[in-house]
Amino acid sequence: MNSSIKKFIENISYTFLVNLLSVIISTILIIIVPKVVSVETYGYWQLYIFYTYIISFMSLGLSEGVYLRFGGCDYKSLNKPIFASQYWFLLMVNILVDFTFACIYSTYSTNSNKTLVVFLTCLAGVLIAPRSLLSLTLQTTNRIYEYSIAYILERAIYFVLVIVFLLLGIKNFVFLILSDIVGKICSVIYTIYTCKEIVFRRFPSIKKSLKEIKINISIGSKLLIANFASLFIVGSVRLLIDNNWSVETFGKVSLTLSISNMLMLFINAIGIVLFPSLRRMPEEKLPSFYNTMRTLIMVPLFGMLLLYFPAKMILSFWLPQYLDSFIYMTLLFPMCIFESKMLMLINTYLKTLRKEKALLLINLFTLFLSIVLSFINVYLLSSLNLTVLSITVVLAIRCIIAELYLSKLIDIKVKKDIIIELCCTAAFIALSWYLSLFKAGMTYLLVYLFYLVIKKGEIFALRNTFNLFFRKKLS
Incomplete structure (x- = not known):
């Protein structure tokens, strides 16, 4: 069988299995969680999930630029020091912006539950946006297997923790959200390990790093x-x-x-x-x-x-x-x-x-x-x-x-x-x-x-x- 076709079928198989597991997890959570928690608790949980979608766009277009520029490239051929500077740039920017926003919101908000949801969303944001650079790099270089493992690791840990908390009678939306954050932390650790050649590298010159960052943000x-x-x-x-x-x-x-x-x-x-x-x-x-x-x-x-x-x-x-x-x-x-x-x-x-x-x-x-x-x-x-x-x-x-x-x-x-x-x-x-x-x-x-x-x-x-x-x- 042609190697490119074989690789395509393998990748489809990986993503099919991963998303089959994700559908099973989502189905069970949709069936169980609304049944055992109050409508209000479920509402705050869904509010957090919605906010995490929004905060994922703190990649600034940098991750998307990498995705478009290097689509179809081989992972080994990437200029990894350049990618390293971009990963750490995204991490520092998100730490600064997310927690500044959380502090400002908590100052003016009158709803303590929504304030807590926003704070936890900002914590998740520090994980989500920098990881997107690594995840999209894996996708665009056809390392679908590693990307799939990271994705299902997050979903599986999230699912197990939610079920454990509910079995223990803990129905507060904070613990549902923390389950998701712990899953994301584990996924980030695995993704960093998978892309360690990118994350743990000496940076090129500041001038060269900023030039690449500017190009990727402009395109992405x-x-x-x-x-x-x-x-x-x-x-x-x-x-x-x-x-x-x-x-x-x-x-x-x-x-x-x-x-x-x-x-x-x-x-x-x-x-x-x-x-x-x-x-x-x-x-x-x-x-x-x-x-x-x-x-x-x-x-x-x-x-x-x-x-x-x-x-x-x-x-x-x-x-x-x-x-x-x-x-x-x-x-x-x-x-x-x-x-x-x-x-x-x-x-x-x-x-x-x-x-x-x-x-x-x-x-x-x-x-x-x-x-x-x-x-x-x-x-x-x-x-x-x-x-x-x-x-x-x-x-x-x-x-x-x-x-x-x-x-x-x-x-x-x-x-x-x-x-x-x-x-x-x-x-x-x-x-x-x-x-x-x-x-x-x-x-x-x-x-x-x-x-x-x-x-x-x-x-x-x-x-x-x-x-x-x-x-x-x-x-």
């Missing part, structure tokens, strides 16, 4: 801001919910988002493996590969929407205190369709083609649209349902704009597929909202079967491609 800042805008497309809605409703309501919406996001873990993992592989791929092969991967993703994803119906029934029985929050699952579950395609395919292709500026503009426009719709829904209409629905709507708009732009770059036709996918998504939401669970499930199954009939040509072509590939490798 566009991708950083694009990612930040992407986060706040949903994050702005969550902040307005937290501001206008209670922390309990925030927790309930966050629970539904967590359930929807679980479906995207596998897709994001494949995107991690795809980037360095696409950077090595001849440009003329990109269109056909895109069409193949698109079919491979979208057909199963629309089938996965069928999981909504048994999931809602089981969770409503298991978590009756969150019964009203499962109404939002109808509106949020389809977001996985658009986010998965965006994360795995469109983002990865735009980064491969070095169109991070276009990605930035698309995300900024969508963020602006999200903020406008959220303000209307929250402050003018006071409708939580419309506020939640706006998340799926703006993510769909972003995905459509980005894919149409990408289709022009690599000369592919996607308009027909986009229309079909929008119709299927609208049918899912309408059926789930207005019909009983059983009737909606049966009707959507018919919609999905009709979708498969429409896509049968691409499905058979995909099957033939895989059959041909494996026949060649076995012969």
Whole structure:
């Protein structure tokens, strides 16, 4: 078997297993934690998780610059002294900024619980941003195995500690957060050990170090801001919910988002493996590969929407205190369709083609649209349902704009597929909202079967491609 194909399959296998374990861990935590802690405690825990997403952007674009510049490179060929100066620069900046912010916030805050959440978030930030440089270096140099071990180490320790605390009857959100921080500490230690040739090196001259830092921040800042805008497309809605409703309501919406996001873990993992592989791929092969991967993703994803119906029934029985929050699952579950395609395919292709500026503009426009719709829904209409629905709507708009732009770059036709996918998504939401669970499930199954009939040509072509590939490798 060709060594590059073998490496790609190995990397996919690593990420698949890691994310399978992550999905299992996330599922168990989603099932158990809301059941045994109060809605308020769960809300503060989710607030911390949300804040850690925000503080991860304290990489300043430096880590993203490394990711873009060195994508597809060999780890041994990296100029490690230069990387060492950048790692320690990020660490020092984050220690200074995070704890300065924590002190200022504690001075003016009147909510002691939120102050504690912010302080612990800043502590986590000192771990997250510097580690991102090492993690992205592992990803971009195709050391997916080491990256996967670091990721699952964090999740496993976090999971074990949460379960231990709950078994001991400790249900305070602080201990849930500390479980996450301990997991991150262990992951950082392993990542530093894995990248010890980078971390423990003599620095080059200050002038040379600063020059490289400036270049990476200049290149990576566009991708950083694009990612930040992407986060706040949903994050702005969550902040307005937290501001206008209670922390309990925030927790309930966050629970539904967590359930929807679980479906995207596998897709994001494949995107991690795809980037360095696409950077090595001849440009003329990109269109056909895109069409193949698109079919491979979208057909199963629309089938996965069928999981909504048994999931809602089981969770409503298991978590009756969150019964009203499962109404939002109808509106949020389809977001996985658009986010998965965006994360795995469109983002990865735009980064491969070095169109991070276009990605930035698309995300900024969508963020602006999200903020406008959220303000209307929250402050003018006071409708939580419309506020939640706006998340799926703006993510769909972003995905459509980005894919149409990408289709022009690599000369592919996607308009027909986009229309079909929008119709299927609208049918899912309408059926789930207005019909009983059983009737909606049966009707959507018919919609999905009709979708498969429409896509049968691409499905058979995909099957033939895989059959041909494996026949060649076995012969």
